[in-house]
Amino acid sequence: xxxLEIQNLKKYFDKIRAVDDIFLNVEKGEIFGFLGPNxxxxxxxxxxxxxxxxxxxxxxxxxxxxxQKDSTQIKEKVGYLSGDVKLYDSWTANDxxxxxxxxxxxxxxxxxxxxxxxxxxxxxxxxxSSGNRQKLGLVLxxxxxxxxxIMDEPTLGLDPLLQNRIYIILEDLRKRGTTIFLxxxxxxxxxxxxxxxxxxxxxxxVATESIxxxxxxxxxxxxxxxxxxxxxxxxxxxxxxxxxxxxDGLIIGARGDINPLIRRLGQYNLKDLKISHxxxxxxxxxxx
Amino acid sequence: MWTLIWRTxxxxxxxxxxxxxASIALLWMYVAFFPAIKxxxxxxxxxxxxxxxxxxxxxxxxxxxxxxxxxxxxTEQFSFVWPLxxxxxxxxxxxxxxxxxxxxxxxxxxxxxxxxxLKLYFGRYLSGLLMLVLFTIFSIFAIFxxxxxxxxxxxxxxxxxxxxxxxxxxxxxxxxxxxxxxxFSDRGKVFxxxxxxxVLMYVLNIIAAIRExxxxxxxxxxxxxxxxxxxxxYNKIDDYSYVVFLSVIVVFTLLGAIIFSKRDIAV
Numbered sequence: 001x002x003x004l005e006i007q008n009l010k011k012y013f014d015k016i017r018a019v020d021d022i023f024l025n026v027e028k029g030e031i032f033g034f035l036g037p038n039x040x041x042x043x044x045x046x047x048x049x050x051x052x053x054x055x056x057x058x059x060x061x062x063x064x065x066x067x068q069k070d071s072t073q074i075k076e077k078v079g080y081l082s083g084d085v086k087l088y089d090s091w092t093a094n095d096x097x098x099x100x101x102x103x104x105x106x107x108x109x110x111x112x113x114x115x116x117x118x119x120x121x122x123x124x125x126x127x128x129s130s131g132n133r134q135k136l137g138l139v140l141x142x143x144x145x146x147x148x149x150i151m152d153e154p155t156l157g158l159d160p161l162l163q164n165r166i167y168i169i170l171e172d173l174r175k176r177g178t179t180i181f182l183x184x185x186x187x188x189x190x191x192x193x194x195x196x197x198x199x200x201x202x203x204x205x206v207a208t209e210s211i212x213x214x215x216x217x218x219x220x221x222x223x224x225x226x227x228x229x230x231x232x233x234x235x236x237x238x239x240x241x242x243x244x245x246x247x248d249g250l251i252i253g254a255r256g257d258i259n260p261l262i263r264r265l266g267q268y269n270l271k272d273l274k275i276s277h278x279x280x281x282x283x284x285x286x287x288x
Numbered sequence: 289m290w291t292l293i294w295r296t297x298x299x300x301x302x303x304x305x306x307x308x309x310a311s312i313a314l315l316w317m318y319v320a321f322f323p324a325i326k327x328x329x330x331x332x333x334x335x336x337x338x339x340x341x342x343x344x345x346x347x348x349x350x351x352x353x354x355x356x357x358x359x360x361x362x363t364e365q366f367s368f369v370w371p372l373x374x375x376x377x378x379x380x381x382x383x384x385x386x387x388x389x390x391x392x393x394x395x396x397x398x399x400x401x402x403x404x405x406l407k408l409y410f411g412r413y414l415s416g417l418l419m420l421v422l423f424t425i426f427s428i429f430a431i432f433x434x435x436x437x438x439x440x441x442x443x444x445x446x447x448x449x450x451x452x453x454x455x456x457x458x459x460x461x462x463x464x465x466x467x468x469x470x471x472f473s474d475r476g477k478v479f480x481x482x483x484x485x486x487v488l489m490y491v492l493n494i495i496a497a498i499r500e501x502x503x504x505x506x507x508x509x510x511x512x513x514x515x516x517x518x519x520x521x522y523n524k525i526d527d528y529s530y531v532v533f534l535s536v537i538v539v540f541t542l543l544g545a546i547i548f549s550k551r552d553i554a555v
Contacts, residue, residue, distance in 0.1 A: 052554065054551075103292070140397070
């Protein structure tokens with residue numbers, strides 16, 4: 001069952017195509033990573049999901065409802081965390097919690113979460129460190145036990161300990177069936193917690209794959225050291241890319257069938273050969 | 289929506305109190321001056337008669353204003369100081385109500401809640417309206433206990449009438465402020481454009497009073513329709529003042545709501 005469906009989404013700012021014809025589905029209980037560098041269109045897409053921005057064209061359905069017409073209804077079941085949490089300076093965490101409880105007209109589990117994250121709820125927002133601000137943002141996003149959690153670079157600028165704590169919370173949420181849509185340019189983060197990723201480049205979605213599928217795209221990195229003289233031109237093949245020249249060898253990126261490369265290498269005496277699957281980062285860079 | 293209103297008023301309680309206290313302090317000062325002014329009213333009236341009529345009109349000065357506290361306070365407090373206070377208070381609030389929230393990024397937490405943009409807009413609007421009601425009541429009707437300290441009697445109906453005019457004037461300014469706040473994403477632009485607009489209207493009113501040939505310009509100024517002397521001395525408000533203020537309130541409030549509910553909000 002799709003919790004989130006995006007069809008033909010376009011959002012332009014004057015002549016800049018921030019999001020250009022995106023199609024995307026996210027299933028229930030899935031952690032979907034939306035991957036791309038700064039300015040690729042991740043935040044614009046998220047703002048369209050939350051109806052902060054009005055798309056120029058396209059349809060966004062969340063829980064089967066229209067993201068614009070039924071925005072209020074949708075947000076009852078959505079939690080949102082931005083990478084740069086901005087809240088009211090003069091309010092404490094308690095003030096924020098009780099304010100949102102009044103707006104949502106229901107009790108939250110925010111106090112428990114704050115305790116779990118070692119967040120003092122009596123300190124004013126302006127006095128909190130950036131890590132604690134992010135914790136408060138997380139508490140408010142998760143406190144109403146959302147069915148869909150939308151996060152825009154949630155661990156941006158956080159120390160590894162806090163990042164790790166957030167990953168544990170997200171993994172726990174996945175076990176409980178919460179759907180998570182997460183934008184990031186942190187590949188290690190996406191690799192660790194996401195089930196599937198969408199790669200966005202210049203506003204266009206260039207790939208949507210499971211993490212495993214992406215890794216199994218038969219992309220290899222071959223590091224070879226030759227015993228004698230070698231001809232670099234022998235390795236100028238369609239599916240090969242010479243990434244680096246070593247004093248006595250090459251580092252070659254290979255897409256698809258690796259056999260033509262192996263046959264070429266067979267013509268030489270080798271000192272050493274290392275073949276590894278490309279990391280997510282290397283796969284990601286293939287699109288850029 | 290009530291949560292939003294309650295929280296806004298709670299956050300702004302100190303600033304509202306400061307404006308109310310400043311207004312009451314000034315009111316008290318003028319009331320305290322009044323007995324001495326009244327004693328000298330014959331001499332002052334003679335002096336005023338020597339002033340050009342256009343200047344008296346431009347600054348809303350009525351020759352009868354020195355005989356009664358209503359007239360004196362209309363000229364000294366309610367024609368200039370009170371509008372200034374209400375303009376600062378309400379433009380300060382309206383600028384931060386939407387544009388300021390976008391500028392600071394705090395609007396994201398509100399927009400991500402199950403709260404429609406219209407409710408958010410009117411929550412903010414009603415908070416400002418409530419601030420205006422509180423300010424109008426305290427800053428105008430505080431004159432009754434103050435005047436009684438000096439054994440001065442006042443005409444209640446004149447002040448009631450004036451409070452309606454003052455409220456409509458304040459709400460018009462506030463509605464324009466909220467409209468501008470819905471259009472822009474930073475407070476500076478709201479203050480600049482609203483300030484420019486009000487200064488221009490004030491100048492138009494003065495030019496219209498000074499130059500006979502440009503007298504029709506007064507109709508383009510809010511300050512022409514806001515005449516405290518007429519309300520407090522003669523207990524009268526021109527019908528067109530109601531029409532203009534109510535029209536401005538309705539048009540700018542609705543335009544602000546429509547624009548805010550349809551616009552892009554990127555923090």
